[in-house]
Every structure is written in structure tokens, then in C-alpha cells.
Amino acid sequence: MHHPSRPSVAKRRAADVAYDAIEALICTLRLTPGSPVNEAELAELTEMGRTPVREALLRMVSIGLIVQQPRRGLLVSNIDLADHLDVIQTRRVLEHVIAACAARRASAQERKAILACAERMEKAAVRGRLDAYMEADRELDEVTHYAARNHSAVKAVTPLIVQCRRFWYAYQHEGEIKEGARFHMELARGIATGDETAALAGADALLDYLEQFARRVIDN
Known part of the structure; x- marks a missing residue:
């Protein structure tokens, strides 16, 4: 559904589109809590480039949806x-x-x-x-x-x-x-x-x- 009062998907930043796609994967548990996050796999899964995926992941780290752990890299946060x-x-x-x-x-x-x-x-x-x-x-x-x-x-x-x-x-x-x-x-x-x-x-x-x-x- 297109909302004329909001930017169309075509005009939205690629990182925002990538963020929405990854968020949907996390919310519907296709990316399970505690699982490792692979940037290359996500780029393929969302059909987005590595740069917008990386930017989306940084946003998710900043809000706690993804956590960065020493030696383990990025993980989907657990449900507390x-x-x-x-x-x-x-x-x-x-x-x-x-x-x-x-x-x-x-x-x-x-x-x-x-x-x-x-x-x-x-x-x-x-x-x-x-x-x-x-x-x-x-x-x-x-x-x-x-x-x-x-x-x-x-x-x-x-x-x-x-x-x-x-x-x-x-x-x-x-x-x-x-x-x-x-x-x-x-x-x-x-x-x-x-x-x-x-x-x-x-x-x-x-x-x-x-x-x-x-x-x-x-x-x-």
C-alpha cells in the first residue's frame, strides 16, 4: 500500500529499505534470538548491497536489536x-x-x-x-x-x-x-x-x- 504523504520506496534510502527487511526477519524469528549475523547472507537475503546492510546493522546495534560481542561478532539480541x-x-x-x-x-x-x-x-x-x-x-x-x-x-x-x-x-x-x-x-x-x-x-x-x-x- 502506497501512502502519497510518505516517500515512495523508490525514493527511500537503500539503508532504510535494508533496515525494514532485516527488522522483518528478526521480528518474525527467521533470524532467531542469539543467532550470529552474517552481513553477506543478509545482503543476499534482502537483495540489497553490502553498504546499506552494514548501515542498517549499525542502527540495529545502536537500539539493542543486535549486539556486538568480543570474538563472536554480531548476534541477534535475546528476548528478555x-x-x-x-x-x-x-x-x-x-x-x-x-x-x-x-x-x-x-x-x-x-x-x-x-x-x-x-x-x-x-x-x-x-x-x-x-x-x-x-x-x-x-x-x-x-x-x-x-x-x-x-x-x-x-x-x-x-x-x-x-x-x-x-x-x-x-x-x-x-x-x-x-x-x-x-x-x-x-x-x-x-x-x-x-x-x-x-x-x-x-x-x-x-x-x-x-x-x-x-x-x-x-x-x-
């Missing part, structure tokens, strides 16, 4: 159950800021795109299409972040979203994606209607769902 509730607590604060900004600042076109992404999540959930659900979730984040026009909040929340997405994918047999889609739609409607109170309530409902999901996993 003990730390995950803190990740969600921090993300909640930032999602409040982004939801409020997006509700205030989104263009009419962006509001339509936000609703369309949430609708795609609902359709994918009904069909049990996990990959389509996650792709629509990524699109929803992207257009919402663009609409919020708050670079500092988006920059801070992005690594937390990636950690949540990977955690959710790893343990999604404990959750119900129809329920997840419903809470994303609640947030999307609040933003799309320009109702800051509803947008904040939607953000809270979504983070409550993620927190309850995490607690189920941790308690098992």
Missing part, C-alpha cells in the same frame, strides 16, 4: 522476559504522545490511511493470516508516526515497538489476534476522528492488551 514489562511501561508513555499528536496533526489523507491499515489488520485476523496482520501493523505504525510529526517521540518508541513485535510473534500462540486487531482499530478510530481523548484511550487499551499478553507468557 524480565525486562519486557518495563519496555511496555515506557512505550505506553510515548504512545500517548504520538496518539495525541497524530489526532491533532494528521491530514485527511493520513486519517483515511490509518483507518485502512487497521481494517487490513482486522481482515487478516479474521482469516488467521499472521504475516498479513503483522505487515498491516507495520504500515499502521508508519503512517501514524508520519502523521504525528513528532520526530523525538517516534525515534524513542521505534526500538520498543520492534521488541514488542518480536516478543508477540515469538509467543503469539498465547494471544488472540482478533483481540489485538480490535484494540488497534480503537486507537486508529480515535486518531482518524481527531478525538485526542479517544486516541489516548485507544493507546491505553492497546498497551493494556500487550501487558496482559506479556504477563500470561511470563507466568506460564
Whole structure:
């Protein structure tokens, strides 16, 4: 889906395209936690050059998605159950800021795109299409972040979203994606209607769902 208000893929920097492709591999556990990261293999897998892949990996090291260890090189970071509730607590604060900004600042076109992404999540959930659900979730984040026009909040929340997405994918047999889609739609409607109170309530409902999901996993 192309968002006219955002740069097209053709115009995006190669390193950004490489980053998205590698992030998807990590979030869907095709690159498993603790596994070594091979730059040449990733360049082949993502069909990107070595330079953009290297730049993407450096970004991932800076946000903790990939770790650099002496003598072992680059590794995909492990999922830390003990730390995950803190990740969600921090993300909640930032999602409040982004939801409020997006509700205030989104263009009419962006509001339509936000609703369309949430609708795609609902359709994918009904069909049990996990990959389509996650792709629509990524699109929803992207257009919402663009609409919020708050670079500092988006920059801070992005690594937390990636950690949540990977955690959710790893343990999604404990959750119900129809329920997840419903809470994303609640947030999307609040933003799309320009109702800051509803947008904040939607953000809270979504983070409550993620927190309850995490607690189920941790308690098992």
C-alpha cells in the first residue's frame, strides 16, 4: 500500500529499505534470538548491497536489536522476559504522545490511511493470516508516526515497538489476534476522528492488551 504523504520506496534510502527487511526477519524469528549475523547472507537475503546492510546493522546495534560481542561478532539480541514489562511501561508513555499528536496533526489523507491499515489488520485476523496482520501493523505504525510529526517521540518508541513485535510473534500462540486487531482499530478510530481523548484511550487499551499478553507468557 502506497501512502502519497510518505516517500515512495523508490525514493527511500537503500539503508532504510535494508533496515525494514532485516527488522522483518528478526521480528518474525527467521533470524532467531542469539543467532550470529552474517552481513553477506543478509545482503543476499534482502537483495540489497553490502553498504546499506552494514548501515542498517549499525542502527540495529545502536537500539539493542543486535549486539556486538568480543570474538563472536554480531548476534541477534535475546528476548528478555524480565525486562519486557518495563519496555511496555515506557512505550505506553510515548504512545500517548504520538496518539495525541497524530489526532491533532494528521491530514485527511493520513486519517483515511490509518483507518485502512487497521481494517487490513482486522481482515487478516479474521482469516488467521499472521504475516498479513503483522505487515498491516507495520504500515499502521508508519503512517501514524508520519502523521504525528513528532520526530523525538517516534525515534524513542521505534526500538520498543520492534521488541514488542518480536516478543508477540515469538509467543503469539498465547494471544488472540482478533483481540489485538480490535484494540488497534480503537486507537486508529480515535486518531482518524481527531478525538485526542479517544486516541489516548485507544493507546491505553492497546498497551493494556500487550501487558496482559506479556504477563500470561511470563507466568506460564
